[in-house]
Amino acid sequence: MKIPLFFLCEDLRLVDGRLDVIGMMDRIVVRSVPTHVDPSHHLRLAIMAREFSDEPWQVRYMSADGKTKKFLGQGFVANPKVQIRLVPLDGLVLSGCGTAAFEIVTSNEVLARFEFEIALPVTSFRASA
Numbered sequence: 173m174k175i176p177l178f179f180l181c182e183d184l185r186l187v188d189g190r191l192d193v194i195g196m197m198d199r200i201v202v203r204s205v206p207t208h209v210d211p212s213h214h215l216r217l218a219i220m221a222r223e224f225s226d227e228p229w230q231v232r233y234m235s236a237d238g239k240t241k242k243f244l245g246q247g248f249v250a251n252p253k254v255q256i257r258l259v260p261l262d263g264l265v266l267s268g269c270g271t272a273a274f275e276i277v278t279s280n281e282v283l284a285r286f287e288f289e290i291a292l293p294v295t296s297f298r299a300s301a
Contacts, residue, residue: 173229173250175276175284177220184218186256193218199289205269211262217244217274217286219257224250227278231259236270236290244274266290 182195200215209215217231228247233240244259266272269290276283 173221173225173227173278173283174223175219175221177218178274178276178284178286179218180274180286180288181216181218182214183216184256184258191220191256197288199291200266201291201293202266203293205290205292206265206267209261209264209266211260215261217259217261219259219276219284220255221250221257222255225278226250229276229278229283232275232277233264234273234275235266236268236272240265240267 177191179193180197180200181193184191184193186192219231226249228249230247231244233242233244235241242264244261244264248257269292271287272290273285273287275285
């Protein structure tokens with residue numbers, strides 16, 4: 173199976189053969205860590221696949237510190253009729269700041285990896301005169 177597109181977004185739609193992506197990102201700013209991904213934020217992984225195999229695959233979250241490895245959803249089976257899949261991230265715990273990743277894995281290989289930053293907001297301050 174080949175994964176030509178794998179990214180983090182708010183939503184996407186396939187309209188007349190055109191992919192419309194809403195809110196694509198590679199950085200998530202959180203108020204504090206650890207934090208849960210709120211369902212109202214509509215954070216999703218978008219996966220487009222081609223050249224399907226019969227082997228089931230999963231999405232694995234790797235925390236910034238490398239200690240947390242969590243599988244999202246059950247094993248997916250490739251379906252040639254469904255080329256784009258959205259995986260909601262509701263309730264996922266982002267445990268720390270830094271570079272985290274999502275991976276698409278089968279039982280014996282990593283098919284794709286998407287890295288993103290988890291950061292705290294930058295606060296501005298004014299130096300006293």
